[in-house]
Amino acid sequence: MSKTIVSGASIPAHSPTRLSTKHRRFIANLTLLISAGMFIDGFILGSIGIVMPAITHDLALSAAWQGLVGASALIGIFIGGPLGGWLADKVGRRPMFTVDLAIFLVGSVAQFFVGEAWQLFLVRVLMGIAIGADYSIGWPLLAEFSPARLRGKLLAVLELAWYVGYLISYALGWVLTISSAAGWHVILGLSTLPTVIVFLMRLGTPESPRWLVSRGRHEEAKRLAAEHMSHEEQRDLHAPSRAGQQGFGRLFSRDYLKTTFFVSTFWVCNVTPYFAIGAFSPIVLRQLGLKEGLTGGMVLNAFAVLGTALAVIFIERVGRRKLAIPPFFISAVALICVALFSHISTTVVLICFFAFSLVNAVSTTLCGVYPGEVFPTEIRGIGVGFATAVSRVGAALGTFLLPMAMNSLGIGSTMLIAAAICLVGGIVSQLLAPETQGKLLSEASAPSGK
Numbered sequence: 001m002s003k004t005i006v007s008g009a010s011i012p013a014h015s016p017t018r019l020s021t022k023h024r025r026f027i028a029n030l031t032l033l034i035s036a037g038m039f040i041d042g043f044i045l046g047s048i049g050i051v052m053p054a055i056t057h058d059l060a061l062s063a064a065w066q067g068l069v070g071a072s073a074l075i076g077i078f079i080g081g082p083l084g085g086w087l088a089d090k091v092g093r094r095p096m097f098t099v100d101l102a103i104f105l106v107g108s109v110a111q112f113f114v115g116e117a118w119q120l121f122l123v124r125v126l127m128g129i130a131i132g133a134d135y136s137i138g139w140p141l142l143a144e145f146s147p148a149r150l151r152g153k154l155l156a157v158l159e160l161a162w163y164v165g166y167l168i169s170y171a172l173g174w175v176l177t178i179s180s181a182a183g184w185h186v187i188l189g190l191s192t193l194p195t196v197i198v199f200l201m202r203l204g205t206p207e208s209p210r211w212l213v214s215r216g217r218h219e220e221a222k223r224l225a226a227e228h229m230s231h232e233e234q235r236d237l238h239a240p241s242r243a244g245q246q247g248f249g250r251l252f253s254r255d256y257l258k259t260t261f262f263v264s265t266f267w268v269c270n271v272t273p274y275f276a277i278g279a280f281s282p283i284v285l286r287q288l289g290l291k292e293g294l295t296g297g298m299v300l301n302a303f304a305v306l307g308t309a310l311a312v313i314f315i316e317r318v319g320r321r322k323l324a325i326p327p328f329f330i331s332a333v334a335l336i337c338v339a340l341f342s343h344i345s346t347t348v349v350l351i352c353f354f355a356f357s358l359v360n361a362v363s364t365t366l367c368g369v370y371p372g373e374v375f376p377t378e379i380r381g382i383g384v385g386f387a388t389a390v391s392r393v394g395a396a397l398g399t400f401l402l403p404m405a406m407n408s409l410g411i412g413s414t415m416l417i418a419a420a421i422c423l424v425g426g427i428v429s430q431l432l433a434p435e436t437q438g439k440l441l442s443e444a445s446a447p448s449g450k
Contacts (some may be wrong), residue, residue, distance in 0.1 A: 005199065006036050023229070026228050027145060030145060030205070031154050032201075032357070033138075033201055034138035034139070035161035035210065036159055036161070036194070036201070037101065037131075037134045037138055038158045038161040038162040038165065038368075039161040039162065039165035039194065039197060040131075040194055040198065041135075042164065042167075043169040044073060044188070044191045045074075045169075046167065046169035046189050047169040047172075047187050047190070047191070048073070051188065055184050058184070058254065059116065061117055061397060062195050065121075067122055070126065073125070073131065074126045074128060075392070076127060076128020076390045077388060077389070077392040078392040078393055079125075079132065079389075080100070080130060080134075080136075081133070081135055081386065081387075081392065082132075082248070082382060083132070084096060084100060084135070084136045084385055085138075085381035085382040085383070085384055085385025085386065085388075086248070086381065087248070087381075088140065089247070089378065092207050093141040093208045093211055093381070094139055094205055094207040096133065096200050097137055097138070097202055097205050098199065099343045100134050101198060103130040103133075104127055104134075105192065105195045106126070107123050107126040108127065109189070109192055109198065110126075111123055111124075111185065111189045112186070112385065116438070129394075131233065132389070136382070136388060137381065138158070139368065139371060139372040139384050140377075140380040140384055141205075143373060144210040144377065144441065145228060145233075148438055148440045148441065149316065149317070149382075149438060150231065151373065151441070152201035152315040152320065152373075152437065154317050154373050155368050155449070156311050156366075156367040156368060156369055159311070159361075160309060162310045166304070167301040167302060172190060196292070198430060206224055206225065206227075206228060207220075208227060209221040209222070209225040211377060212224065212379045214377045214378050221237065231441075237441040239361040239440070241443035247379065248382055248386070250379050251379060251383055254447075256383075256447060256448065258432065259383075259447045259448045261432070262370075262374075262428065262429075262433065263370050263387045263390065263427065264390040266428065266429055267367045267371075267388070267390065268394035268395075269421050269428070270328075270363055270367055270391075270425060271367070271391050272397070273356075273418040273419075274364065274395075293320070295440070299354065300353055300354065301357070303315045303358045303361070304356045304361040305361070306360070306362030307357065307362045311362045311366070312365070312378050315437075316438075319435050319436050320370070320433065320436055320437055322432050323366060324429050325430050327360060327424060328360075328422050328423070328425040328426030328429060330356075331356050331359055331363075331419075331422040332420075334355045334359075335352070335415045336355070338352045338356075339412040339415035363406040371384040373439075373441065373444040374445055377445075394421075
């Protein structure tokens, strides 16, 4: 094991140092602020599924418009991910951390006033742009401050917050829909209140010392690191880095092409089936013979929250690969069973869908961990942003095509396509997924190319 000399003492480079109360409080607060953004993201994406039948009726949506409205936020994330990541790498994490939420707030308020399908589509695209930017700003920021032994768990908490937001939004929409207490405008606009609170809380967040070092601002970085980072992470802050092409092009260099391909494919294969099924879960479950489609959809989301919580608990105990790979194959089996046996028993359908929702959430949690770990500071924002964009292409296509696929191919064939996507994710992950458990960030983000 290598050693580092600090103040005349020889300290093992990987010996974890105990966090001070001040550092623990800062990490907890930062995790809360970024998790809150993820909560809001899940909140607005969860609400669209529950109100889709009402929107379809009120705005007379065709199948194509159903898909476009359902996928609108995902399309925005496709734009906002790389754009926000590029800006975060260029101008810093701190300024973008509040700007993106301000944009989201504008869109959230606008949902109260839309009256046409195209208006709703454009507003939710704008909100998606802000969400995508938040991914590529918040995840790098938390990864760059987190201690190595807690980094995976903290990044996984962000995904847990997303699923909790999705579930709460779905549950509120379910209650309001069943009771007829509020229309779909109000249900969609409920995201305004938490957005205002989080926006105010984010003011004053410090800049990432790792980003400052990447820009040559060493003295400022040293001061902030001493205030907000453990001794172990302060040492790693100044670890030698391999110079290379900056910006978007470096993602496809020999050093990081394999990393970029893995992270993007892993994310696509996790979220495409989930978003396609999740956005239309009431409709899907009704077509499978379940009269209480809304209730079934809420239970599916509850299982997803449980799966993510399990990932948070075990990620630093069993490592990344054991949580990333098996769920793909279990998901594929569950969806194949739905395709083949849905006409026999609704009980089988429920068990398979619940199993899919649980294990898919376990592996999807790693989508919030890997991107923040495997790219170097200079391209961490654009790396997360690019992977976000690619994943949302799959998610948006799945959401857009699912209503038409069910109409033209039937529910069985549609589920078989979703199962095939899961199999591809499992095979790619088996071949390429790295194990970053316990590694310092400079080690986890070392070049993968030969």
